[in-house]
Amino acid sequence: MIQITLQKELTAASGIMLLDINIHIQQGTLTTLYGNSGVGKTSILRMIAGLLQPDEGQIIVNQKTWLDTKKGICLTPQQRKIGFVFQDYALFPNMTVKENLLYALEKGQDKEIISQLMHIIELKDLQHQKPNKLSGGQKQRVALARALVRKPEILMLDEPLSALDIKMRAKLQDYILKAHQQFGLTTLLISHDIAEVIKMSDIVLNIENGKIIQQGKPIDVFTTKQVSGKFQFSGEIVEIKKEDIIYIVTVLIGSNFVKVVAEETEVQTMKIGDKIIVASKAFNPLLQKIK
């Protein structure tokens, strides 16, 4: 059980924002912090990692106190057993892939974990490369493997997949899930992609303006509360076009585009880039077997 209470005044683009959250996380779950940029998601992870000091707060991980501002306890990042995958990966350019992993070993730790990780995350072929020779997806995998060497109590990933194309993303999501399950990790992930959240997480925390406005299973948070339609997908509006007296809205769902007819009053509330749910009744779609 991980209990986190944090308060901090942050300077956001829109002025001063008070971050105030209270999270309980079950051991072994994958929790996603969902929300637009600038709502404090990264700050939350950095405070849990000990890279940022909250004004007030308490972090208790498996009965161990990592932070308690009232008692003046604050463990350094080194003392907290965490894995952190940074948005820019932060691989050490002077070390090869294998050296990056070896660097993460604790004194006296068995080197076996390195070959185990290189096997699971398929890094064997890359092990002697320097990071600047790697593609974004490969760097990402190395960063993930490096974060796992210490067998962290919490693995945190700061929007790790945002810079990758859709195909690569799906593959890396699988790597993360595989590692999460195989090592029985407790994982915190930042994402602003609904499809990703639904695929990856047990619990999602919807964050707005430094506060958690909604939490629960992603499917509950994002879907059923809204409509009963069984044929539901979340996606992003990529085009809105007026044709005749109606509008045709093109929505990107995963890597597929779908077109939906909409009426003027609906379109008025939407703009390109909006996240939306496409819903229909289970009675309408046709099924056709692919030959």
Added chain:
Amino acid sequence: MIDWQPLLLTFKLALTTTFLLIVISIPVSYWLAHTKSRIKPLLETLISMPLVLPPTVLGFYMLVVFGPSTTLGAWLNDYLGLRLIFSFKGLVLASIIYSLPFMVHPIQAGFANLPTTLTEASYVLGKSKITTIFNVLLPNIKPSILTGIVLAFAHTIGEFGVVLMIGGNIPGKTKVASIAIYDEVEALNYVAANWYSIILFIITFSILLLVYLINGGYLKKFWK
């Protein structure tokens, strides 16, 4: 032929100064690159002063402060046996102060340009500050350090004003090549002056060339 001593002394001075400058500059640069202290601008200004002040100003004040007739100079001489005026040690001290910005600036810029996530990633992996500096930060600013070394080394070799002020012209102790050349010209001994100059030119040219070749990675194919 010429007397080799001034040339040897020049390189001894440059090597000693550069070595000590590395030791001093790394912590100073690291501190400057990361501190939010209010005295940072003051310290940066002080370090940069040798860039604008004539070297004679530094030499003059060293004479005033460390001269044997001053309290500090006398105390250093009596209790520590340290004479900083008209001595090699004094030259080293003056050269360090005089070349400090040439070493500190590139290294400080190197530290500042490294993404902070590198440091954070290392901390999160449980590594101490010292381990992080030596295994992650310094190896990744090698070009900056090399630039600092080259600049400080070259600058020390080319020193004249400070040496003249506080070193005097003691053969084997403080008579470096630049002074020797000046002496020979004064004595209208142009041949000797020419020899000193050519040798100084060739050696420094070779050193700089080598450094730039290494820094640019041109030599990699030879040892790979």
Added chain:
Amino acid sequence: MNVLKGKITAIKTNDSISIVTIQVASIFFNTILIETPDTAPYLQKGNSIKIIFKETEVIIGKGTTHLTSIQNQISGEIINIEKGMLLSKLIIDTTVGKITAIITSDATDQLQLKIGEKITSMIKTTEIMLSQ
């Protein structure tokens, strides 16, 4: 999207499918769902709920009485027609509020629909969604 607020008055369930009756003003709407009160907690008699159906799924019948298999029928009066090349948008005033329908302009012409005309709007049971 037509959205109407109502109350659940009856739920008939068989295996995982339910037919839910919702009263909006004096009109009863029926909808069929792959949900049961067990899988969807909001399916309770007396619960307030919104019914949703798309404009393009509204069928227009001239006059007021029709014998069809369509169970959801609301009579009303056309208060506006916006005619495009292929499609027309009708706004219909009914006892449950304004309903928008999009039908082909050919249909509008063939039925000779005019503003002020009394018509019946119909929605199939399989086209109504529920929302909390």
